[in-house]
Structure formats: structure tokens, C-alpha cells
Amino acid sequence: MVCRSKSQLLKSVVFLGVATLILYELVLWRRLSQVSIPTTSAFPWTNNGQPNPATEAEAEVGGPDAHPLHPILDLINEGHEKFARLQAAHSNTIEQAAGRYRERRGRHPPPGFDDWFKAALKKDAVIVEDFFDRIYHDINPFWALDQLELRRRAHSQPEVIRIRNGKVSLVSEDPDRGNQWMQIWAKLVKEIGHLPDLDMAINVMDETRVLVPWEKIDEYVRKERRTRDIFPASEAVSNYTRYADVDFQPEPYDPHWIGGEAHKYWDHVRATCPPDSESRNISSLPSLNSPVKDIHPTEPIDAYTYKGFIRNFTASQDACVQPHLRGLHGTFVESVSMSTTHELLPIFSGSKLPQNNEILIPGAVYLNNDKRYSGGKGIGGAWEGKMEGIMWRGVASGGRNKVDNWWHFQRHRWVQMMNGTTLQEIIAADEAAAPTFTLLPPSVYNVRARRNGFMGSWLATHADVGVVDLMCCPGEVDSRGKRVHTCSYSSPFLNVVKEKPMKEQYAYKYLPDIDGNSFSGRWRGFLRSTSCPLKATVYTEWHDDRLVPWVHFVPFDNTFMDIYAIMEFFLEGHDAQGKRIAEEGSRWASRVLRRDDMLLYTWRLLLEYARVVDPQRDRLAFVGDLVQETI
Template identity: 50%
Template sequence: MGRYTDAQFSQLRVLDPRVWPSRILIRYLAALLFLVFLIANFTFWDPPFDLPELHSPLGRDTDHHPIRKLINDARAAHHEKLSRRSHNINDAAQRYRAARGRHPPPGFDRWFQAALDCDAVIVEDYFDRIYKDLTPWWALDPATIKSRAHSWPWVVRVRDGNATGDGNTEGRVPWLQLWTDLVQDFAEHLPEVDMPINYMDEPRLLVPFQKVAELVDQEQRERVMPSPELVTTQFEGLAKVDAAKPDKYDPTWSGPDKQYWNLAVKACSPDSPAHAVKAMADYRAPAQFPPNYHPPYAYQGYVANWTAAMDPCEQPHLRGLHGSFVEPISLSSTDEFIPLFGGSKLPINNEILIPGAMYLTDDEFYSGGDSPGPKWSKKKTGVVWRGDASGGRARPQTWHHLHRHRLIDMLNATSVEAAEQGQGRTMTFELPDTSLYDSPHTVQRTLAAWIRDFADVGFVRMCPPGECDFIFEHYSEIESKPMQEQYEYKFLPDADGNSFSARFRGFLRSTSLPLKATIYAEWHDDRLTPWLHFVPLDNTFRDLYPALEFFSGSRAGDRAARFIAEHGQRWSEKVLRHEDMRLYVWRLLLEWARVCDQNRHSLGYVGDLK
């Protein structure tokens, strides 16, 4: 038998038909892997956002605009967080322990399998809100927690694998039923648990900063991760509290005679700018904005730290610029820790967040309907807003301090024209600081002319009849506009109502670009990235004109707006689905049931360790 060199042998293998099938299979597998990589890359690792060097028709260069940097930074932060996605129970459990310092709760494996079954994006960071909300409760007596949760007037109860809503809802919004239906979707996998809910628009718990800090310190001292052989998966249940039928615990409530700002700042850190700043005593003067304002959460005038931009403790001027602090529609607040779940809260409130009930309804006013709107190139280059004049109680001496009134006034050509022509300062807003912002329309005094063609905004309802007749001297009610018609515009500003704006999820799911200003935290904040999924606005709205000018004034700006709108829509269909809200509350209630259990320090999931 002859001998061959390595080169000759390799050539013989290529010519030998016996090796062809394996070589073809390898090639097909390689092609398939490359295709999978391309799909994943398109889905999660989009090509870098890069604006060409285009000069806008307004005569400014957008290539070095600060918004450009914020978009690129947001994209990098989003991808870095997404790189820690868990694809199997072992990784998920390990990441849980690393982040939380405990074993996952019993039932974590079934929860994670449900997440896999619905193709959910599971990143441990996306559940940070749960642990921010629950941390102080680990330092409180579980028997007391269970008793107070059980006796609240409106409770979603889980017993024997079924969820029921308990409470009189006659004449009230259908929140209890909506939340009960959500929990029923997964109740068969839950231990016995009570979820007491806040039936007001506004949050109700404002525990002083020092008390919360003490509870957080105690939780950290008592946190343990026992050896797997010492861990149990058996909850004690709620039979004892059901049999006891405890009376409702009613703490001391602060009512309308108190100024909410003075209550709220007690929950601010002593090191924060707002701590000890008193509420305004006289609101008759025009709304006041901080001079030469360069907040640490901003980059060249635009919001860079969304968490800080939402926090009233960092912005004492909001006492006179947001209706929640000027005069909320209703006020019933306590400084005690009582178990209460709700759809939104200030960063300093102590409710436990769940997805807002309006996000669970099919009402097109909130959901946006079945169609996300036309593609970007078919949209009108303009801004649209319709809504109630809510967000605070308007009075003759205070209406001009309310945030929604400021937004509508800023997009009203008549008001803007008066400000441009020097007819005195408007009551609600100031023109942009051109030493900070690139606002060509402000410099050229063409804001009013631009707004007249660009904006279609207005209130559809001012207040109950006879309650605010004085306001019609300043505003007129206009016809409502269905969400599908609003989606025909490129830009959708979003501002708080009496609490959070329940249209935000609908805006994100549309093909338009949401611009959001808020002081209210929600369940989904950790899974959305400002400047990649929506445009964050300062609560003063000082950046409103410059942002809209950037996005509408050049080809590069339009590309940037479309980039964010499309990424926000695509991402919302991955992480803001009904399935995602279901998974969030499922995991939250597993954690809550553990907090309420006498054996909470030994309860856990350790299946991956055995």
C-alpha cells in the first residue's frame, strides 16, 4: 500500500465521495449558525447609531449635538445589561443569589419555566423594583404584615390555587377585577397570599427617610443564605389569619388640610436639595424656574440620569411646578408602613408597585388599539396631545403652576407669540435659555410661527361644571382625537395626570416617538432605556422646544427620532406584553408570600444546587 504526503492525503479526502456528505453537512451547519447570528444581531445588537455629517435647514450642525451622544450611550448601556440575560434556570438562580444575597423563593423554577415558555427576556436587573419595594418589609414582623394585608378593604386573595377579589367596588373603577384576573392567570402556582391594593390615583405611603433607612439596615444585617440542606419550600399558609378575621388596621391619615410637599420631603434624604424646603405659601406669581440651572442629572441641558430626573428630592423647584405638590385632587397619606400595592408612586413613596390596572384593559384610550400607526415616512411631522386638565386642582391663584397646563401653554402659538413679542412673561413657562440650548426658533423669534403649524394640542375636559370657570379665560376645550389619529403624528409628548400617565405603554407600542416627563415610578422602569426607547424630558419642560427642534429640523434629527421610535416599539413588544406583566406580578407575589411567612429566612429554591 502506497504512502502519501499530508498534502496528497488531504487532496484525496476532498476527492473521495465518502467524505462529501459530512463536508456538506458542516457547511450547512455553518451557514445556519451564521444566519442565527445575523437574526440575533438584528434583534438585540443593532448597528451603531451614527448620524452623517448633515447640516440642518435651520443652519446648525447636528453632528455634535448632545442628543447624539445620549442616544449612543443609551444603546451601549442597554446592550451591556442585555448581555446578562438568563437562558436557563441554573444561570437565573446564580444571578439571583449574586444580586439579592438570598436563595430565590420557592416556586422560582416553575416561574422561570413559564418565562421560557413565552419567550420572555429575563435579565435580573429588570426586577430590581421588586427588591427596592420589599427590602424594608423584611425587617417588620410577618404576623403583623399578614394581619394588616388581610384586613384591607380591597384585596386580591389567593387560596387553593384560585384568585378572588375581595372588596366593595360599587361605583368604582374596575381595578380590583383587572388585577384579580391577572393573578388568576398563575394562581395555581402560588402559595396562599393577600395583595391589598390602593384604590386611589395618588400614592398614600410616605414613611420618613430615617425610619426607612433603619429598616433597610436591619434587613441587611439579618439577610442570610442558608445551606441547601437547611432550606425548605413549604409556606405556612394563611389559615390562621383567615380564622382570626382581624379588624382593619387604620393608621393616621393626613388629609386635604395638609400640603403634600411638606409631607413628601420628610421622606427625602437629609443630604438632598429638597430636604427641609417648605411648600410655597403664595402661588399668585408666575411659575418660577431655577436660574442658571445645570442639574447633575443632565448633560448639556438634556436628561442623562432618568432616575434622578424623576426624583422630587433632587428638585425643590417642583413644589411650584407640578400639580401633585401644588394641590393634588385627593390627599390621604400616612407616614406608617402598611402593606399596599399600587400602579405608580413617587420615588419616595412606599407602596409596592404592580403594573397599572389601565395597562391591563383593552380600552383603546390606554392600549392604543390593534394598529400601531403608519410607518414613519407616512406620518405628519408634528406633535399631538389630547387629555384632561388633570394633575392637580386648578384654582385662580394656582392654575399656572400645574404641569399639564404648562405643557399645553408651551405648545399654544398665541401664548408663545406673546412671550416672543415681549408682552410680559407668561404665567406658565419661560423661553429656552439659548446660552444652554441650541434653539434656532428662539433666537430668530419664530417659535410661535413654528408651533402654529407644528402642534395640535389641547384639553378635552377642563373640570366638573362650575368648578373652574375662571380657566376658560386662558384655555378652551377642544375635540378629542382617537389614539389611531394621534399615531399619525411623529411626536407624542406624555405628562403625568393625577398620578402616572396610563397612555405611556400605548405610546411606546406605536410607531410614533414618545417624549416623557414624570415624577412617578412604575413597574417597568428598569427594563426601558431613555434615549433608546423614548425621549426623557425634564419636568420643567425647558428642553421641550430644543428636543423637538433637533428631531424635526434636519434629516439627521429625523433619522434619530425614527431610530428611537422603532426601537421603542420593537422593545415594548418584547418586555411590556401582558405575559411580562404576568411574570412580574407572579415573581413579586412569590417574594411577598415569603416576606409574610414566619419561616421566611429558611424558605427558598435550591434545586440547582442539589
């Protein structure tokens, strides 16, 4: 053993202390240098935009040093509370179902309600009265019009599914188009059976048709409320009136279709908005050859968001609270076609804007199991085996994109926003690189990749997004006269990529869905898959009341301004939440979005429709459950 003097020992202790202090300072400096603290943040739930795992549990119990939870976690919790309430309202008996109907609708159910309920039980359907709210939203205004006038309006339309004495027939002005959609819907109606006489006029266009001004619809809705009556069971009539039993003169009816104004469609839509809404008094853009930045929002919309993320999905679809959509969505920029009426016409459609007055039925594309939209028999593999990121393929549909308006279309914007190279060019202050969108300041959503300057590489790693056909209008051809998928005016900004079948898309964890000319036919396929579906849309569909945002899918804004923050949340620390939404959505879709469910929805809808056009509608009712009580 070597002995040291006291002075040597003291020197060693001092040296060791100084060295330790220097090492501590170096470690502390290194950690601090890696932390980027923004000077301002609209939604500062934590310094790096993510809840601190060490304090997340403490935050739930309100610890003094806890970081607030990420707002998406709040929205997920709210969603599950709503979903639990929906499930608790399931009806198991005809007495429960009829009682809940009267409580919610202010009327007796229509005749045939008992047969419908028996079929629903036999098909093991989830019977919740709230699931059918859309039917009454669509049908109720028709109670304000004369029954025979409604029959006349429907009868004279060019595309009609006709039911007489239980037999279904088709009337089609265009047999080819009719075979595409009409045959599919007619087949569903035939499967129902035992329906009363009716004429079911069908919209076979992608675009929506009926836009009744707000004041007129408000008048109709008020009148309908005054007709509600739960009258004594002894006064009920149980049989619908056959068309042959009424002196019905099917004279031609002209809805006064308006065409040729697709580039001014916004002005027809805004007339349907409430007088005090933001969009009501804002006209369509005088010129579409203008920068998107002039109308793009600079922050999230308070009317439907919570700390930047969608809380009210219904309001997020509503153009009446989003005047910027007149220049950010193809429906309002210039649709492929236009045939619009301002009169209330009973016509059925697979989707519509919230402002439209068509009667919704399940989209025909959901009924034919085309693997291009459904993905085929498989719904994807296990979550753990999927790729970390989002996948999207599609054509640049949405309307007539032209040399002087293409940057206003939603799918063009989507593809540019998901391109890492484009993002880096924008961040480097090259605004000309992306004419389709405006990048919000980093402080708005506090996305780490954006703050720290590696947004481009981050997107390139996590987003596989591309368009397979730019669909310019008019279409362009090559030197041999063959149509090409590129466009001379948009190709410098958007590359065309190869198609990827739905089955292969299921290999990714996150599947965003974007509007095309109308609703996206892939939505049901995404919901049924084992991936987590994301949705931005201005369109409503038959099933909307059955799905709960943040439980069965992830909603995002139609500007797509929140998509980077949503990606960061799920891809960096919240994989379990993404998996849960994927599994909940798939399981629930297999329960409430089956073909059987679409049949049951259509069946109940047609019972209501047959009643509202019946001469005896004021006393047509199912009261069997009440009669049994008195025996």
C-alpha cells in the same frame, strides 16, 4: 470675427475683474448676514445649535476643525451601550437565572422560582435579572417588620385580593370602584395559579398613599441587608406556610390615614427625602396664589442633565433634588384626594412617586386594552408617512385646579408652552400672556427659531397640542345647568379643542406623555406605537428597569424647559434618530411589555411577597439547581 485693440482688451479684463470681486463680496455678505452667532451659549455645540453634517464624521474621530457632536447624540450612544449590556445578561437556564439572583439579591430565590422560570421560557420572555430590581426596592424594607404583623396589616384593609388554597377572592368596600380596577387585577392573579396564601391589599385611588420618613426607611433597609444569607441548601424550606396552619388573629389595623392636607402634601413628601437633599428642608409654598417665575429654575439641573438634556432619568423623576416641583406639579400643589400614612403598610399600587413605599404592580389600565389608552389593535403606520411634529390631547387633570392655583399645574403649563401665539406674546415681553411658565433666555438652549424670532410660527407648524376639558374645581355649568369643559378663570389663556382618538394621534411622528392625576395610562400605547414617544414624569412604574432612555423613548424635564431644543434636534436634521427610537421602542415593547410580561412580573413579585410575610421566611428558598449540582 471682430478684432479689438489692446486698450479695449485691457479695459475688458479690468472690468471683468472688478465685477467678479463685487459679486464675490455680495455673496459673502449675504451668507454672513444669514448667520446668527449668539454672544453667549450654555451649550455651544455649533453656531446654529445643530452639528454640521460635513464635519460630524470628523468630530467622531476628533478632527482639529470638528464641531462637537450634539449632546443628544452622545446620550443616544450611551443609551445603546447600556441596552447592549442589559441584553447580554439574558438567562437561558434555571442555573443561570438562580445564580444571577443570588449574586444580585444576596439570598436564594423564593420557592416556586423554578415554576416561574419554566413559564417565562414557555412565554418566550426576555429574562434579565435587572428587570426585576423594582420588586426588591419595594419589598426589601418589609424584611425589617414582623411577618405576622405584616399579615395583620394587609388583612384588615378595605380593598384586598385574597388567595387561600389556590383560590382567589375579592374584598371590596366599594363594589363599583372594585369592579373597575380590582376585577382586572384579580383576573391577572387568577391566571397565574399555584400561588401561596396571601392578602394583597390594593390602592384603588389615583393618588399614592404610603410615605415613610427617610430615617425609618433607612433603618429598615439596613436591617434587611443584615438578614441576607445564602445558607446551605440542606437547610432550605420549600413550602410556604398556609394561613390556616398559623394561629393568626386578624385584628383590625389602623394605619392612621392622614387626609385633608392635599395642599400641603409636599411637606409629607419632603420628610422622605435624604437629610442632605435640596428639598428636605424646604417647606410647601405658603401661598399658591404666587407667580411661577418666583420658583421656576433659570437653567437645567446639573444633578441629572448633560449639557441641558436628561442623562439620569431616575433622578429627573425625583422631587428630592427639585424643590421647584412643589409649585410646578399638581401632585404637590393639590391632588384630587389624599389618604396618606407614615407607617410601612404592604399595599399594592399601579404607580407611585419615588418617595412612596407602595409595592408596584402593572397598572390596571394597561391590562384591559381600552382603546382610549391603547389605541386599539393598530400601532400606527410607517414612519415616512407620519406628520412632522408632535401631537398631544388630554384633559387638564393633575389635581384640583382652582382660580388661585391653576397656573401651577403641569398640563396647563404644557399646553401654554406648546401654543405658538402664546410664545410670540411672551417673546414680545407680554409676561401676562403665560402665567404658567417662564421662558428661559435664548442662550440657554440656543434654539434657532427662538434666536431668529419665528418661534410662534415654528411651533404652530410642528405642534398640535390642546386640552379637551379644563376640569375646573369646582366644575362650572352653562345657563341650562349643564357642565361645560371650560373655566372662567383659565379659558382666557387656554382654548378647549376637540378630542383626537389615540389611533389618529399615531399619525404623528412624536408623541409626548405628561402626568395627569398620577401616571399616564397611554404610556404603554405610545411605546408600542410606531411613533417616537417622549416622557416627562415624577412617577415610577413596574416596567422602568426594562426601558432605556434615548433608546426606547426620549426623556424631557418636568419643567419642559428642554422641549424646544429636543423638537429642533429631531425635526431639523435628525429624522433618522427619531425613526430609530420609534422602531427600537416599538420592537422592545412588543418583547417586554406584553400581558405575559406583566403576568410574569406579578407572579415573581407575589412569590417574594408571600415569603416576606411567612413565619419561616428566613429559610424559605428554591435550591433545586444547587441540589442537582451535588448529585
